[in-house]
Amino acid sequence: MKKIAALLMCLVMAAVMVAGCAAPQETAAPAAEPAAETATEAEPAAEAEAAPEELPVIRYGAFLNMLKSSLIYIATEKGFDIEEGVDVELVNVSKSADALTSIITEKDEIDLWGMQIMPTCTFIGNGADLVIFGGNVAEGGAMIAAKGTAQQYRDDINNLKGKTVLGIRGETGVLAMMAKLVELGFDVNKDITIKWADAPSVLEGVSKGEGDVGFLPIEYTYFGDDVNAEVVYQVGEVAENYICCRMTTSRKILEERRDDLIKVIKAEIRAYKFMQENKEETVKILAAYSGQDEEYVEQNIYNVRISFVPDPYADAIGPFYNVLGIMGFFENEEATSIDVMDHVDATLYKQALDEIMEEYPNDPCYEQLLEIYNRQNSTVQ
Numbered sequence: 276m277k278k279i280a281a282l283l284m285c286l287v288m289a290a291v292m293v294a295g296c297a298a299p300q301e302t303a304a305p306a307a308e309p310a311a312e313t314a315t316e317a318e319p320a321a322e323a324e325a326a327p328e329e330l331p332v333i334r335y336g337a338f339l340n341m342l343k344s345s346l347i348y349i350a351t352e353k354g355f356d357i358e359e360g361v362d363v364e365l366v367n368v369s370k371s372a373d374a375l376t377s378i379i380t381e382k383d384e385i386d387l388w389g390m391q392i393m394p395t396c397t398f399i400g401n402g403a404d405l406v407i408f409g410g411n412v413a414e415g416g417a418m419i420a421a422k423g424t425a426q427q428y429r430d431d432i433n434n435l436k437g438k439t440v441l442g443i444r445g446e447t448g449v450l451a452m453m454a455k456l457v458e459l460g461f462d463v464n465k466d467i468t469i470k471w472a473d474a475p476s477v478l479e480g481v482s483k484g485e486g487d488v489g490f491l492p493i494e495y496t497y498f499g500d501d502v503n504a505e506v507v508y509q510v511g512e513v514a515e516n517y518i519c520c521r522m523t524t525s526r527k528i529l530e531e532r533r534d535d536l537i538k539v540i541k542a543e544i545r546a547y548k549f550m551q552e553n554k555e556e557t558v559k560i561l562a563a564y565s566g567q568d569e570e571y572v573e574q575n576i577y578n579v580r581i582s583f584v585p586d587p588y589a590d591a592i593g594p595f596y597n598v599l600g601i602m603g604f605f606e607n608e609e610a611t612s613i614d615v616m617d618h619v620d621a622t623l624y625k626q627a628l629d630e631i632m633e634e635y636p637n638d639p640c641y642e643q644l645l646e647i648y649n650r651q652n653s654t655v656q
Contacts, residue, residue: 330362331535336374336385339367340565342494342575343412343520345583347389348564349546349557350539359545361538371395378525379403387524387536393445393604395523396596399618400610406529408623409522409540410588414511415581416448416519417496419481420488425507428488432459432513436466441486444471447595448510449490451517454598463602478504493579494571511580516651518591533623540627543585548640550576550583586644587621589652621655624648 333356337344347363350356356363366385368374371394377384379398388395389411399405420428427434435456442449453463461467472480477489482503489504496506511517522540529536550557554577561576562569575581593616600611628648632641649656 330357330360331532332362332364333532333535333539334364334366334384334386335389335539336366336368336377336387337389338369339365341390342561342565342567342572343415344389344564345550345557345561345576346411346543346546346585348561349549350542352560352564353546353549355542355545355549356539359538359541361535361542363539363542372398375403375405375523378523378528379405381525381527386528386532387522387539389522390520391445391447392518392521392523392592392595393447393450393599395521396592396599396615397604397606399615400596400599400605400613401607404526404618405523406526406618406620407521407523407587407589407592408529408536408620409543410518410584410586410624411520411522411543413516413518413582413584413588413591414509415493415579416446416451416490416510417493418448418452418488418490418507418510419478419496419504420507421481421484422503422505424487425505428507432456435488436461438487439468439470439485441470441472441477441480441489443474443477443490443492446490446492447517447519448492450595450598450602451514452490452510453602454517454594455514457598457601458594463598469602478502493581494575497574509580516582516588516591518588518595521587521592522585529620529623537623537627537630540585540624541631544627544631544641544644547583547585547644548638551640584644584647585624586647586651587619587624589616589619589621589655591651592616592619593654616654619655621648621652625652 335347337347347365351363351365371388371391374385374388375394375398378388395405395407418428440449456463470486474491474495477491478495478498480486481489488507490510493509498504524536557576558569558573562572565572596615599605605611625648628641628644632645635641
């Protein structure tokens with residue numbers, strides 16, 4: 276707009292100058308003709324400086340005060356979305372169900388959801404035609420126990436048999452551990468007792484012996500020495516690369532706006548590289564977005580087991596969905612017969628990564644992402 280305003284001012288000034296020069300010769304017809312020619316010649320210049328075409332807008336739903344939205348924060352703050360040809364509009368959401376409902380009912384409020392996978396899976400189980408096409412966060416949870424009791428679980432995960440587990444319903448760390456236990460042969464409905472609570476109650480319950488172990492997001496585990504609890508391990512140590520926040524949209528939006536969604540992924544891929552290579556600036560940006568102090572941000576981004584990777588991690592989605600069925604998370608009786616992999620499309624991410632690697636060849640960061648893709652998406656290749 277500033278360029279357009281400046282151009283218009285120049286044209287006005289030029290017209291005034293031309294008129295001023297012609298004024299003494301008003302009665303001479305030939306003198307008026309060059310002025311008209313000058314105005315005509317200025318028109319192509321104005322057209323050449325016309326405003327750039329407006330970029331397509333993608334409305335990106337997320338919990339904007341949470342560090343788990345870090346990739347899209349960085350992508351928009353650094354202008355990677357604009358450079359890739361899409362304008363990402365961040366939409367703060369208070370409830371995941373509201374975001375997903377908005378997407379599937381075409382309320383024209385949100386185009387994609389970038390947070391929790393559990394609600395996405397329950398919506399799919401209840402018949403919603405949603406598609407998971409990218410990621411944001413993997414890992415990020417911890418198991419806690421009362422002081423002096425943790426070592427038995429470090430020594431042997433089978434020592435969880437017969438124990439009472441406290442967790443936040445829908446938190447991916449506890450669900451990833453349940454999926455791991457199923458893999459090891461546990462009947463999670465019989466071999467353990469699960470009680471759902473909020474984060475403060477999980478911590479209090481473990482410290483008071485009301486639960487043998489508890490599961491919390493890692494950011495809730497910085498308790499003082501006066502609390503009778505300790506971290507047993509971060510869940511990713513036993514359930515490596517478990518999924519948390521995924522990018523989800525409706526099949527209709529994916530089909531109609533595939534190119535725009537690929538551009539969003541490319542912006543997040545570049546944000547991943549930026550976070551890897553610019554720790555100090557990343558911490559400052561995320562502290563400003565989240566309202567947390569820089570020490571807290573640095574600890575939770577760089578010093579714990581949490582991965583901010585835009586890869587869809589397709590191989591982990593099936594086991595996660597299956598454990599939701601085993602644990603009775605679905606209202607629809609037919610949910611367990613749904614093949615969740617019909618609702619996963621990793622081709623957008625792969626295309627985005629291929630394009631980035633072509634534009635920035637031999638970049639170690641992008642080559643690392645390709646290695647991750649090959650490891651985590653074998654079921655869809």
